[in-house]
Each structure stands twice: as C-alpha cells, then as structure tokens.
Amino acid sequence: MERLDEPLADTSLFPTYFISRKAREHVKVVLSGEGGDELFFGYYQQAALARMRNRKDNGMTVLDRAYLSSPDFRGKNAIFQKLCAILKQPISLYLSTSAPARDMSGVNAWAAGKHAIAQAAHDPLYFDRDIYLENDLLRKTDLATSFNSIEGRVPLLDPRIIASAPAFENEFVSGSTSKPILKRMLARYLPEHLVHRPKSGFGLPIRGMLETSSALKYDLEDAISFLEDRELVTIYLPRSRDILIKRYPLACFALVALYRTIQNNERFIGRSN
Structure with a gap:
C-alpha cells in the first residue's frame, strides 16, 4: 500500500502482487483471465438478473428489511439469496453478492443501491463490465504486474471478443454451466480438472x-x-x-x-x- 497513488480497497491486490513477483522469476509476460466473468455471465447473479430483468424490484421489501435488521450468522447471505431467487427479487439478490454492499446495513443505503442497479437492469452486465472490471480488476492487475516489472496481457478483452460476446447471451443465461463457450475452448488445452474446478475467491480474510x-x-x-x-x-x-x-x-x-x-x-x- 506504500505505492498506491489512488485508493484501491480490493484485498486481492496482495495475492496478485505476490503471484506476479513469483512469475517474474521465470517470465516477463503473463496472461490474465480478467473479463471472462464480466463479459460471459460468470457470476450467477448476472444470469439471475437477466432471467428476471422484466421483474420490478427497485423498492424496499419485507425480505430486504428482514435481512438488514437480522444479526449476522453463518449462511445468512446464502439463505437471503435463495429466498430472493424464490420470490423473484433479482436486484436484492444482485446487491447481496456485492462485497461493498454487504457493509451497507442501513435501509437508506440499501434502497439507494437497489435504485442504482434498477436504472441499469436492462443490461445485466453493466456494473461488472463497465464499472467493476475497469475501475477495480484491471487496475489491480496492472498495479500488481507493473510493481514487479512484468507485463500483464488480457486476451479476453480483445475488441473482437468483446463485440461477439453478446451474441451468446442466451447460452450463458439458460445453461447450468457458467461460461460454457470459454470452457469448451480451454478444454482443448488444459486438463479437465482445471477447466471445471469450482469458482473460488482470491481475496484476503x-x-x-x-x-x-x-x-x-x-x-x-x-x-x-x-x-x-x-x-x-x-x-x-x-x-x-x-x-x-x-x-x-x-x-x-x-x-x-x-x-x-x-x-x-x-x-x-x-x-x-
């Protein structure tokens, strides 16, 4: 953090930095998968928002208030998200998966978050692709690699890939496997256990x-x-x-x-x- 010139509160900067430092011992260029989740519906809440995009959910509900007023306990978020899916409250579900939003315990802050997401709900990828990817993920990767004097390349952000991604939305949203096209392509080059392993976070506890x-x-x-x-x-x-x-x-x-x-x-x- 001694080298940051703009605030970045993403704890995964540190693991990314140390991986980049280790990579520097062997290579000068690394490939990053940033953009895969943000362009290809890699986060399950994006698909939920897409499937329920015509469902109005921009106001506070009884479920929202119960979630905000209840004490923290193990599994609280998972239970809330399942109930949101059953009751078709996609924006509440989406908001509960956002790390910063989980610190918004006030009704006013939560309501403002729902309103902001509702304004862009016609595009389920908007926040992740246009805000999170650009202002967090890409900056984090750039900092971690540049601090270690190696080059980080992001092949999934090739303009041709970005332009073609929307054509496959139905496959991404309706299927039971996330990012099916990317996984089929990777399966040609990587072992199956790497291609289909469960998603895991990269932040710090x-x-x-x-x-x-x-x-x-x-x-x-x-x-x-x-x-x-x-x-x-x-x-x-x-x-x-x-x-x-x-x-x-x-x-x-x-x-x-x-x-x-x-x-x-x-x-x-x-x-x-």
Whole structure:
C-alpha cells in the first residue's frame, strides 16, 4: 500500500502482487483471465438478473428489511439469496453478492443501491463490465504486474471478443454451466480438472486479519482519526472497535486504503517541493 497513488480497497491486490513477483522469476509476460466473468455471465447473479430483468424490484421489501435488521450468522447471505431467487427479487439478490454492499446495513443505503442497479437492469452486465472490471480488476492487475516489472496481457478483452460476446447471451443465461463457450475452448488445452474446478475467491480474510493484527488495528485507528479530523469523510462508528471490525470489515479496510493513499501522495508532494 506504500505505492498506491489512488485508493484501491480490493484485498486481492496482495495475492496478485505476490503471484506476479513469483512469475517474474521465470517470465516477463503473463496472461490474465480478467473479463471472462464480466463479459460471459460468470457470476450467477448476472444470469439471475437477466432471467428476471422484466421483474420490478427497485423498492424496499419485507425480505430486504428482514435481512438488514437480522444479526449476522453463518449462511445468512446464502439463505437471503435463495429466498430472493424464490420470490423473484433479482436486484436484492444482485446487491447481496456485492462485497461493498454487504457493509451497507442501513435501509437508506440499501434502497439507494437497489435504485442504482434498477436504472441499469436492462443490461445485466453493466456494473461488472463497465464499472467493476475497469475501475477495480484491471487496475489491480496492472498495479500488481507493473510493481514487479512484468507485463500483464488480457486476451479476453480483445475488441473482437468483446463485440461477439453478446451474441451468446442466451447460452450463458439458460445453461447450468457458467461460461460454457470459454470452457469448451480451454478444454482443448488444459486438463479437465482445471477447466471445471469450482469458482473460488482470491481475496484476503480481512476480518480475521483485522482481529489478529495489531499493526492493522493501529492503521485503522490512525485512519479514522485522520479522516475525521480533516473532515474528508463522515463516519458513524460503534464505540467498540471490535464490533466495527466484525460488522464492517471491508469498510474498515477501505478506510485504511484511503488513509494510506493520501499519506503516499502527501509524501510525494513534499518531496517534489
């Protein structure tokens, strides 16, 4: 984080950085699969949104309020998402799969999120393809590779592939296998157990790290004091930091990332002057 010049609160930056550092020992160019999920309905909530795109779901429902008011427990999100699918609430389902949205426990914030998604619901890929991919995933990959002086190439973002992807939407949405075309192509070159292995996340267990790392806790305290003193953000905080970390771990990490980025820029400006 000492080298960030803009905030990036994606914890998968760190594993990507270390993989890039290891790759540098052997190669100068690496291929990234970024764009596969965002262009080819790789996230199941995209297909759900596509199948129910004509279903109105832009207002708060009883299920939304029950989800927001209930305490956290193991499997809470999975249960909520299944109920959303049964009751045909695609936007609530979509919102619950977004990592930042899981820290939006307030009714007003949740309602605003639903409204924003409803405005773009005619295009189920809009948020992932046009916002998440560009402003998070590609930037993360670029930073991780450039920090290690290797080149990261993204073949799935070839303009010809991007232009042809919408023609296969029906196959992506109606099938039981995600990204079937990509998997059939990869099966020609890779072992089957790699092609069809389950999707797994690449982020860090940030809640556990915040709970056990004194250094991260100090960073969080410094970030909160710094950002509030400068009135850069208005933060409503539980008195107990343990509750804050338990309920809002991703928001905690985002505060630390913002704080460290501002520090980095101030040091750079100081050296320039």
